[in-house]
Amino acid sequence: MAPVPTPALVLALYDYSNTSQIAVLFTRDLGKVRGLAKGAKRATGAFQGGLEVGAVYDVQLIRKTEGLDLLTRASMAENFPGLRRSAAALNAAFYVLELAGELTVEHDPQPAFWKVALDTLRLLDRGAPGDIVLFRFEAAALSLLGFMPRTESCALCGAKLPARPAFSPRFGGALCAACGPRDPGARPVSAGALRMMARLAEGAIPLESLNVDGRIGRELRAAFSLFWLNLLGRELRSGRFL
Ligand SMILES: [Zn+2]
Structure with a gap:
């Protein structure tokens, strides 16, 4: 099969041998892909000394019917140097990578979600407030990937919601x-925090005019964490550091 070019965000890297790496990539055009980069750690060659987690590359991939796909070329397009200036920004970026990896399926392209993930890393790189940027990312994931919970009325009977619904x-x-x-696993969350989740998912609020004050922020964090825990069956490792 001919190599397919696509931009790709590196979600994770594993050593495969002394010189090769396995890259878990979130690509724009092919969805999540596991690719073998032969000779990636050699200083010269198609990968110039190895790939970096969290960076974006223009890659070429050959799809294999069995086993790992083959990564034949990668040239770096973006690597977000601003993330290394603060532990909080770096933790938020790892959260984006982990969630993107968990919510995507191999060879199922999600170009709109891919773009949101990249835009989120760019905002964190520029020093935008991490909590608001992550809430926007998580809400966009809910709506773009078809998980949006019902927040306007009761999800079971359609009744009007109290001030603190479960x-x-x-x-x-x-x-x-x-x-x-x-x-029994439901948790009380204020109707205000749920409305904010829905507004964030619509994506209509400019970042500058978003104000997620202390209490709403804590409730949103708890609601998203509960949602991902339920969907994935485990807590996100990087969520502990938020
Ligand atoms: Zn009800």
Whole structure:
């Protein structure tokens, strides 16, 4: 098969031998891909001394019917040097990489989500506030990948929500007082925090005019964490450092 060119964000790297690496890539055109980069760690050659986690490359990939795809070329396009200036920005970037890896499937392209992930890393690189940038990223993931929970009325019976509904990722959103007890894993979240989640998912609010104050911020963080825990069946490793 002929090599396919695509831009790709490096999610993770594993040593394969003394000279080769396996790269887990989130590509724009092919979705998530596991590619073998033969000779990647040699100083000369197609990979110029090795790939970097969190950087974007223009790559060429040959799809294999069995086993790993073959990465035949990679030239760096962007590497976000500003992330290394602060531990908080770096942690937020690792959270983006981990979530992107968990929410994507191999060879299932999600170009809109790919673009959001890159834009998020660019904002973090420029020093934009990490909590707001991540909330926007997580809300965009919900809407672009078809996970958006119901936040306007009860996800089970459609009734009007109280001021502090139960948030139930398992049943697809907020629950009214009568339905809440049906999910022991649901957690109370203010209607205001859920409205903010929905507005963030619409993507209509400019970053500068977003104000996620302390309480709403804490509730949003708890709601997203509960959502990802329910969807993935485990906590995100990088979520501990947020
Ligand atoms: Zn209900």
